[in-house]
Amino acid sequence: MRAAQAGVERRKLFDKLFVLLGLVVLVAAFAVLFALFLDLLRQGAPRLDWDFLTSYASRKPEQAGILAAWVGTSLIMVVTACVAMPVGVAAAIYLEEYAPKNWVTAIIEINVTNLAGVPSIIYGLLALGLFVYKLGLGQSILAAGLTLALLILPIVIVATREAVRAVPRPIREAAYALGATRWEVTAHHVLPYSMGGVLTGMIIGLSRAIGETAPIITIGALSFIAFLPTPPLTGEFPFLSFAWLKDAFTAMPIQMFNWVSRPDPGFRVNAAAAGAILLGMTLLMNGIAIWLRYRFRKKINW
């Protein structure tokens, strides 16, 4: 009896030790990263000012800024969002609401899963061969935006499918029973009720795209650009110009990569500052996405 007792005590001790181990590993993982982030912020702090945001790249680290980079990133994100959102949502709707159980559907499903696991640099090679050369888009904002759109397509599709699947079947049945067609059920009910999840997926996809470096290096983004793309708004009719789509560009992660690969410590500081801004942007986007998901989950209680 006493032996059993001792055994129980020992086993309980192991339990406690494991909890301790789990906490240590978890805290260590977060602490290491937190320390690194703080260090990034501290290193970059001297350059985090208005001039940094409004200056072009320069040979002199203390004069260099990220103007071309953040404008480039923003324009690329516009292209990416405009392509990935409709295509991704449409594909997800097809798979969830329309697709019959046949080989075409199976092939689409396999491809979506598979594309999610393809390394991003492969998308870069695809874009280099297809967009830059075969389609003749050149090393342009359009090519970069399309590349990143393809890259985040699986993320948008998976998130949208999950959101759409969360709409209960009885809601769909109610709409069908009133004589709605499949598209009416989708457009009037399924999509509006799952909008929170769809937006969340989109933001998470964009936050991934914003930090992607490898694919746009591959298509040949320049890291030294001292001009801005053609402005999308013009003074004369029709006030909108799409010439910027064909312009050369640089982007935030490219700029950071360029600076981090230079031996001059001054550029390291710039890299840290650019990294802090980039990191802030992705964490902010993810935070918004998580908050949105939480809010929508609370709002609709089926």
Next chain:
Amino acid sequence: MVTPKSPAPFAKSIRRRRARDRVIESLLLLAGLVAVFTTLAIVWILVAEALPFFSHVPLADFLTDTMWTPLFAEPRYGILPLVAGTLVTTFVALALAIPAGTIIAIYLSEFASHRVRESVKPALEMLGAVPTVVYGYFALVMVTPFLQKLLPGLPGFNMLSAGLVIGIMIVPYVASVSEDAMRAVPNYMREGSYAMGATRLQTATRVVVPGALSGIAAAYILGISRAVGETMVVAVAAGLQPNLTWNPTESAATITSFIVQVSLGDLPHESIGYQSIFAAGLVLLVITLAFNIVGFALTRRFREAY
């Protein structure tokens, strides 16, 4: 009271709505097919651009030559050094990510309270969203100097530092996928174990982990695939010199960092150097594809089990 309806009173409006539905359905199908086109395009582009390379370099040389110097005056095209660099960084990454990820997963799934779990999971998710180039900066500017204090003589570019940072990077992924697998083990299995007098740890290691094994294996394998395909960390921190070595404290290029290095230069389209990155990309695609297929097959088997 009986108001006789004309036959098919809504027929006209229905025909119009049906027609609209059919148009929309084909558009949606087209969007779904984009995924298929993308895969086909990837294979097509990689093969088409690598073919001229292989007409120039015999496949046997490519697979067995121990030197990769495509940009030299006397170029050698052996993929082995790049594969070795990729394998070494991946191995270092896994040596960190698998134990840490598994412990975190077991802790979250079997020990942590609901509240802890609900706040840690989104935090893990956010760590997974950190741009890889930022992780590259960490590896080069912070982790390497730190490691140099422990291992004097460690070069400024080395695979150890890059591998460790990739490991940190994929910990959230490994933890989150394995945790999902463990949570899917039905509760009656745990209860059976508790009823026998087992502690939580015993239940976790003897019931839950074996029960979730294929899911956990899938997490590891998908983690490997990510580590193999990771680009920016190695491009920044591991060095760009192809080097056939199994020693992680040395500097070496990987498949991915070679592609980046060539892309940064200004190689003319149609040159053998340009074609060589597609050959390297093809190798990378084959390796990751193999891991992904095994990983997804395991996840599917796991989902079927419960």
Next chain:
Amino acid sequence: MQMQISMPVEAQSLSDAPRGAIAETAPAKACASKLGFWYGNMQALKGLDMEIRDKRVTALIGPSGCGKSTFLRCFNRMHDLTPGTRYEGSIHLYPDDIDLVSRDVDPIEVRMRIGMVFQKPNPFPKSIFENVAYGLRVRGMRARALIEEEVEKALRDAALWDEVKDRLQSSGLSLSGGQQQRLCIARALATNPELLLFDEPTSALDPIATARIEELITALRERVTVLIVTHNMQQAARVSDYTAFMYLGELVEFDATSKLFTNPGRKATEDYITGRYG
């Protein structure tokens, strides 16, 4: 107490009168003949023949899994939404005599003429007004005033108007379970259906809410043809004029409710209504 609320005056008087006589006076609204239904290789309904009388309430009873809901869902082609299903035989809808389950008849058209209320209240997460207006909008109605008029009428018919008239813009999900179900009835009534299907409409409700729904169904009699699936034999006895007893996908017995419950013609029916199985 509850019996008193839910035993409608009309139903009581009916149970005194010989129901067979009424049955002959009411024309048929729908007629199922040799109706079969398949889920893949599994046959769920076998050779059903049954007439639904116009402006009467017909109840479908039987043990769970007997196919009564499956039968009900044939009338508005709900099964078309599940791949791998197949109908056999026919359900003719009168007076224009279309075959509801025919391949040549568009399920959308069928559903535009036949309303349905589900087991659990399933209002859309939209405003009360939009819930009721939805069917009208699908039918192409655009005039605001007309829609408002129809919505009010439907809500009155569903005995919900007085409770919601001051908050038509609040969410349909903010109502109680019983109110939600009446909202769903109003939603179906707004489209002026020729036949209204109820699939165990009170199984998710408390006794008081159940009583109100039963009252409502009784009041709908004479206005619309009702087909109701219920797992509750007392409910069938209270609200219906005709009852069909189904077992293992077949129609065992179909008769005036008073006759079926007092003097069943088949042993299986008697066993079921006396509680020997089911």
